[in-house]
Amino acid sequence: MMTNLLAVDTSTENCSVALQWQGTFFSEAIESPREHSQRLLPFVEGVLQQGNVALNQLDGLVVGVGPGSFTGVRIGVSMAQGLAFSSELPVFPVSSLQALAQQTIRKHKAEAVVACIDARMGEIYYALYRSSNGIAEPLTDPAVAQPSVKLFSRHNLEGFHTAGTGWDNYSNVLDPENKLKQNADCRLPLAEDMLTIAAHGDISAVDAESLEPLYVRNEVTWKKLPGR
Structure with a gap:
């Protein structure tokens, strides 16, 4: 190691x-x-x-x-x-998305994280992670997309935490029912x-x-x- x-x-x-x-x-x-x-x-x-x-x-x-x-x-x-x-x-x-997920696991003992970074031009970079023995393990590959309520519709995000600047401007679009655990201290x-x-x-x-x-x-x- x-x-x-x-x-x-x-x-x-x-x-x-x-x-x-x-x-x-x-x-x-x-x-x-x-x-x-x-x-x-x-x-x-x-x-x-x-x-x-x-x-x-x-x-x-x-x-x-x-x-x-x-x-x-x-x-x-x-x-x-x-x-x-x-x-x-x-x-x-x-x-950088995995690092955001790791930060959220470190600070909030999150079991799962949706990491989003503002990609400018009306888009976000995003990926989903879960905690495996305290380490952020990828559930999806990093991707880029326009923010939409449908973006995570095929994933069960119950218990997921948020991380990254993508949530600053698009939280209402991505999570309109406020189901995710928002973490304003895990932006970067x-x-x-x-x-x-x-x-x-x-x-x-x-x-x-x-x-x-x-x-x-x-x-x-x-x-x-x-x-x-």
């Missing part, structure tokens, strides 16, 4: 970094949607300094690969690629929950060159770093 990990995430408005080193956790996070590129590296350097550890001493890197902001996802994935190349570390890609994913998911061992590591964003929208293509 990978135990010494650094996680970075800029897939949404949050810039979030977390370090797990020899059983101790360090983290930094701030909601700063237009400052990810300026804040991410100082956050990484900060948590490594707090842990008194060098990057190449770690077992691997964890990165939030989306879905979310296209620019934010690119920044996070590019940073993770750069760090992984420089230190020859494997990378564990984690969905955090790197610390990505650490938990990766450390559990269900996520397969990739090398830096193979790391790709999870855009969900098919028309968006990813360009790898120059020379890679």
Whole structure:
């Protein structure tokens, strides 16, 4: 099991970094949607300094690969690629939706979660998760759709909690009868929950060159770093 990990995430408005080193956790996070590129590296350097550890001493890197902001996802994935190349570390890609579900399980002991992120343009990214021994396990693949009361009609959502910014604007459309357990404190994913998911061992590591964003929208293509 990978135990010494650094996680970075800029897939949404949050810039979030977390370090797990020899059983101790360090983290930094701030909601700063237009400052990810300026804040991410100082956050990484900060948590490594707090842990008194060098990057190449770690077992691997964890990165939030989306879905979310296209620019934010690119920044996070590019940073993770750069760090992984420089230190020859494997990378564990984690969905921002799964991280939201994990946060809700951590904070509210949720048994099941509907994670939704505002995708702009009148759409949401969403996926359903259940808690399996305290870890967010996917029930559906991440998808994008226009908010509709019919979106979850084939799922029995009794006992489900909500997570993510998608509920900010579309709660009345998605859950008109207010059946779900709303969690206003689980709006944005955090790197610390990505650490938990990766450390559990269900996520397969990739090398830096193979790391790709999870855009969900098919028309968006990813360009790898120059020379890679």
